[in-house]
Amino acid sequence: MGRRKKGNPVHGWVILDKPIGMTSTQAVGAVRRIFDAQKAGHAGTLDPMATGILAIALGEATKTVPYAMDADKTYRFTATWGESRDSDDAEGKVTGTSDERPTVAEIEALLPRFTGTLNQVPPAYSAIKVDGERAYDLARDGQEVVLQPRPVQVFEARLLGVEKDNAEFEIRCGKGTYVRSWVRDIALALGTLGHVTELRRTRLGGWDEKTAVSLETLTPFMHSPAAFGYLRPLSTALDGIPALAVSGPDTVRIRSGNPILMRANIFAKMKDGFGDGELSGLTVFLKDEEGAPVALAEIAEGELRPFRVFNFSIV
Known part of the structure; x- marks a missing residue:
C-alpha cells in the first residue's frame, strides 16, 4: 500500500488577491496551508511587486491549470x-x-x-x-x-x-x-x-477582482470548514470547453482511462454548433449524470479518448 500523501484531498480553485511583496510560490504555499491541501499550483506567475488576481489550483484542479493559463x-x-x-x-x-x-x-x-x-x-x-x-x-x-x-x-x-x-x-x-x-x-x-x-x-479569464479573496480574509480560517466558502469548483477553469454528460458503463470506462465510442446520441449532442470535420481533435469536458467532473477527452476516430481523468478519491 502506498504512503498517504500529507494533507487532505481538497479540489478546486482559490482566486487570490495577491499582496505586494509576496512571490507567487509563497502565495500558493500560504493557501495550501490554509486548506491543508495535498497538492497546489497556480495559473500564471505574478512578480513580487505585482498585486491582483492569482488563480491557485488545489488537488485535481491542477489538471485544469493549462486552460486557465490560456485565458485572456x-x-x-x-x-x-x-x-x-x-x-x-x-x-x-x-x-x-x-x-x-x-x-x-x-x-x-x-x-x-x-x-x-x-x-x-x-x-x-x-x-x-x-x-x-x-x-x-x-x-x-x-x-x-x-x-x-x-x-x-x-x-x-x-x-x-x-x-x-x-x-x-x-x-x-x-x-x-x-x-x-x-x-x-x-x-x-x-x-x-x-x-x-x-x-x-x-x-x-472569467475571474476578476470581485471574485478574489485576500490572504487577510482567508488566514483566520486556517484548517477551518469556513475556508471552503472561498473554494471555487474545478469546472470554473473550463468554461470555454464544450461539456458532455456520460453515464453508466461509459462513466466507468472513462474513469479507468479507457475510450468510449461516440454513440449516435452523443454525436447528435456534440454536432450541434460545429461544422463537418470540426469535431475531430476537439477537447470535451466530461461530467457524470450528477454533474461531477469525470475527465477531459479528445474526439478522435469516432471515440472519446480521455487524456486527463479526475480522481477525487482519498490517497
Missing part, C-alpha cells in the same frame, strides 16, 4: 518615464536616463502600434529558460541574457491618466505577454525610457 488577462499599471531599469520594473538597477516626457497626444497616437500581434522580447529578469537555466538566475549572476522575440497578443490598450513622469494604462492581453516589456518598448518608441512602477492583474 487584464492588467492596470503605471509606467514611469525617464529611467530604464535592468529588470524593466522599479526593483531593478537604473541603466539609463532621459529628460524626454511624452504628451497625452503622443501616447494616444502610438497605442494602435502596441495592440494586435507584437514581437516582444521578454525581460532579462524572467522565468524563461536559456540553455536550461532561468533567465533571471543568469541576470542575477551578472551574465548577459539574450532572449529572442516572441509573438504575443495585446487585444486592447487604454491610457487611463497622465502625470508629468507617469502614465497609467490598462491592457487586455493573451498568454505570455510581459507588461514590463510593453512599457519598455512603448517608452523607446516615444523617444524616452521607461519602466513599470505599479502593476495589478485585474482579470484572468
